[in-house]
Amino acid sequence: xxxxxxxxxxxxxxxxxxxxxxxxxxxxIYYASWYQQKPGQAPVLVIYGKNKRPSGIPDRISGSxxxxxxxxTITGTQAEDEADYYCNSRDSSGHxxxxxxxxxxxxx
Amino acid sequence: QVQxxxxxxxxxxxxxxxxxSCKASGYTFTDYYMHWVRQAPGQGLEWMGWINPNxxxxxYVEKFKGRVTMTRDTSISTAYMELSRLxxxxxxxxxxxxxxAMAGNYYFDYWGQGTLVAVSS
Numbered sequence: 001x002x003x004x005x006x007x008x009x010x011x012x013x014x015x016x017x018x019x020x021x022x023x024x025x026x027x028x029i030y031y032a033s034w035y036q037q038k039p040g041q042a043p044v045l046v047i048y049g050k051n052k053r054p055s056g057i058p059d060r061i062s063g064s065x066x067x068x069x070x071x072x073t074i075t076g077t078q079a080e081d082e083a084d085y086y087c088n089s090r091d092s093s094g095h096x097x098x099x100x101x102x103x104x105x106x107x108x
Numbered sequence: 109q110v111q112x113x114x115x116x117x118x119x120x121x122x123x124x125x126x127x128x129s130c131k132a133s134g135y136t137f138t139d140y141y142m143h144w145v146r147q148a149p150g151q152g153l154e155w156m157g158w159i160n161p162n163x164x165x166x167x168y169v170e171k172f173k174g175r176v177t178m179t180r181d182t183s184i185s186t187a188y189m190e191l192s193r194l195x196x197x198x199x200x201x202x203x204x205x206x207x208x209a210m211a212g213n214y215y216f217d218y219w220g221q222g223t224l225v226a227v228s229s
Binding site: 030033035043044048049054088089090096097099100101102 | 143145152153154155158167169203205208211212213214215216217219220221222
């Protein structure tokens with residue numbers, strides 16, 4: 001079982017704002033990072049650390065954290081944002097990695 | 109530019125072993141830990157473990173201990189993941205991923221393209 005919990009599926013209307021959450025006790029200690037995965041492709045890092053975006057990731061994608069919950073927010077959601085999103089962090093030992101179960105984002 | 113290029117798809121029978129390679133380029137191979145993550149069809153990401161390419165030290169998820177071996181060849185900047193005693197539920201896409209761990213940040217910035225391993229009799 002995963003130490004990070006995500007909602008399995010979320011939907012959003014085109015152009016609207018959506019928040020995807022990731023819960024886990026280790027998020028009180030460690031930052032989460034977020035990955036976008038489209039069908040048949042490898043995951044792509046979209047958010048890491050305290051709301052940092054790698055080069056090439058649009059600024060409509062942002063991250064935040066409060067207590068044991070990390071959030072990924074997409075404002076002005078575009079059709080190309082439809083994908084699976086995974087959070088990850090260290091586990092409670094600090095020596096291993098754990099992924100959330102993933103959230104399938106559907107853009108309506 | 110950083111690239112991780114993995115070996116091609118494999119089809120194996122139950123009980124066999126598979127060895128997947130991950131060739132790194134565009135950076136100093138020994139400066140970053142390499143992790144392996146797998147994804148079964150229609151499922152989420154499952155972390156398997158890491159190798160420190162500089163010293164060859166490894167750390168595996170308990171679930172895979174005794175079946176997985178991660179190695180590296182620094183002369184060709186390549187990491188390997190070998191999984192033995194394959195079962196049908198080992199059928200998955202296997203990814204290598206470079207870890208960044210600094211200043212409190214811990215994330216995978218580059219991923220290989222994935223290697224499909226199919227286990228079937």
